[in-house]
Every structure is written in C-alpha cells, then in structure tokens.
Amino acid sequence: FFGFELAEEELQSPEGIHAATSLYNYTGRVAKAVKRLKYEGATTLAGPMAELLAIHAELSTLCEADVVVPVPIHWSRRCTRGFNQSELLCERIRHAPFDHKLLRRSVATRPQVGLSPDERSKNLTGAFSTCRSLNGETILLVDDVTTSGQTATECAKTLIEAGAKQVRLLTFAVGYASKTAS
Numbered sequence: 001f002f003g004f005e006l007a008e009e010e011l012q013s014p015e016g017i018h019a020a021t022s023l024y025n026y027t028g029r030v031a032k033a034v035k036r037l038k039y040e041g042a043t044t045l046a047g048p049m050a051e052l053l054a055i056h057a058e059l060s061t062l063c064e065a066d067v068v069v070p071v072p073i074h075w076s077r078r079c080t081r082g083f084n085q086s087e088l089l090c091e092r093i094r095h096a097p098f099d100h101k102l103l104r105r106s107v108a109t110r111p112q113v114g115l116s117p118d119e120r121s122k123n124l125t126g127a128f129s130t131c132r133s134l135n136g137e138t139i140l141l142v143d144d145v146t147t148s149g150q151t152a153t154e155c156a157k158t159l160i161e162a163g164a165k166q167v168r169l170l171t172f173a174v175g176y177a178s179k180t181a182s
Contacts, residue, residue: 014149016156017141018166019062023052026145026175034144034173038085046088049172053142054092056170063170065140068098069159071151072128074108089172090142101131103141103155112151120150128155134163146171 013020024030033049036042057063070086078084087100107127112120139159146152146169156167 014146014152014156014169016153016160016167017149017169018138020146020152020169020171021056021060021062022146022171022174023056024173026147026173030173031175034085037088038081038144041082043083043088046085047092050089050092053089053170053172054094057093057140058095060170062168063093063095063140064138065096065168066137067102068093068096068140068142069102069155070100071141071143071155072100072103072105074105076108086143089144093140093142096140102139103128103130103159112147117148117150120148121153124150124154128158130158130162132162134159134165136163136165138166138168139164141167141169143169143171145173145175147175 026034033045037045037049057068068090070084070090072086073081073084084100090098090100105127106129109123109127112123115123141152141155141159143151152167152169156164156169159167
C-alpha cells in the first residue's frame with residue numbers, strides 16, 4: 001500500500017463521535033482499492049487493508065475500546081454483495097472483542113453515493129438498531145470510508161441511546177461527499 005496518501009492525524013469528528021481517525025485520503029489508489037473491495041467483490045484486498053487498520057488501532061489511543069463494531073449493511077444488500085466490507089476490515093483488530101451483531105441496519109436505505117449531505121442525513125434517520133443494551137462501554141466503530149459523517153453520526157446516536165459511554169470511529173479512508181462518493 002505504498003504510494004497511498006496518508007490522512008491527517010485526526011479527523012473532524014462527526015456528531016456523536018468522541019474521536020475519529022482514518023488512515024488514508026480517499027483518492028487515487030486508495031479510492032480504487034475501496035471501490036474494488038466494495039463493488040467488485042475483490043475480497044483479497046480486505047486482508048491487507050484490515051491488517052493496516054489493526055496496526056493503526058494498536059498504536060492509536062483513539063482506538064481504545066471495549067467492543068469493536070463494524071458499520072452494518074442491510075441484510076438485503078449483504079445478500080446481493082455477499083459480504084459486509086466493514087466486517088472484513090474489523091477482523092484483525094484484536095485488542096477488543098469484535099461484535100458484528102451488536103449494531104444492525106434495520107431499515108434498507110438508498111446507497112449514500114451521490115446524495116447531498118441533507119439527503120444523506122434523511123436517508124439514514126432511524127436506519128440502525130442494537131441487539132442489546134450497553135452498559136457504559138466504549139465502542140470502536142469501523143467503516144471503509146467517511147465522507148459526510150452521516151453514517152457514523154446515526155450509528156453513534158443509536159449506540160449512545162443503547163447505553164454506550166463513547167463511540168470512536170476508525171476508517172480506512174476519509175473523503176468529502178461533494179468530491180467523492182462511498
């Protein structure tokens with residue numbers, strides 16, 4: 001993954017997120033790798049990408065958490081795609097238990113690609129739920145890309161309402177909704 005443009009040390013945290021970090025900017029080869037994983041089923045990319053996230057999680061105090069949770073996709077999208085890329089990216093993070101069932105997307109929403117920030121927010125309102133109450137745990141939420149931050153905001157809102165103490169965000173790449181789509 002040499003030649004990838006590193007992201008800034010810390011991101012502007014989306015609403016409800018205590019701290020956020022990303023490895024790379026969503027441009028060039030990084031954007032191509034994410035799109036190949038997500039839309040072309042190039043799951044062989046997931047291992048190296050997950051390893052880089054795991055190393056970053058181990059080195060970053062921002063990533064300290066009680067539970068690692070991937071951003072969920074709706075079961076209908078999972079059936080079509082065959083996998084959840086965020087789950088694949090979590091699999092090598094070992095400093096906290098991984099729980100891919102804690103947070104679920106209970107409403108099938110339109111893809112966020114091409115939506116304005118306002119449309120992204122409305123699209124995701126009420127889309128997530130939890131399978132259990134949380135008892136003050138700190139959650140490390142993992143996703144492939146942060147653009148507008150709306151997905152992370154809605155996930156954090158749901159997790160905090162369920163009793164999470166904090167939600168921290170770790171993404172492979174960061175971009176801007178007006179310039180890139182994810």
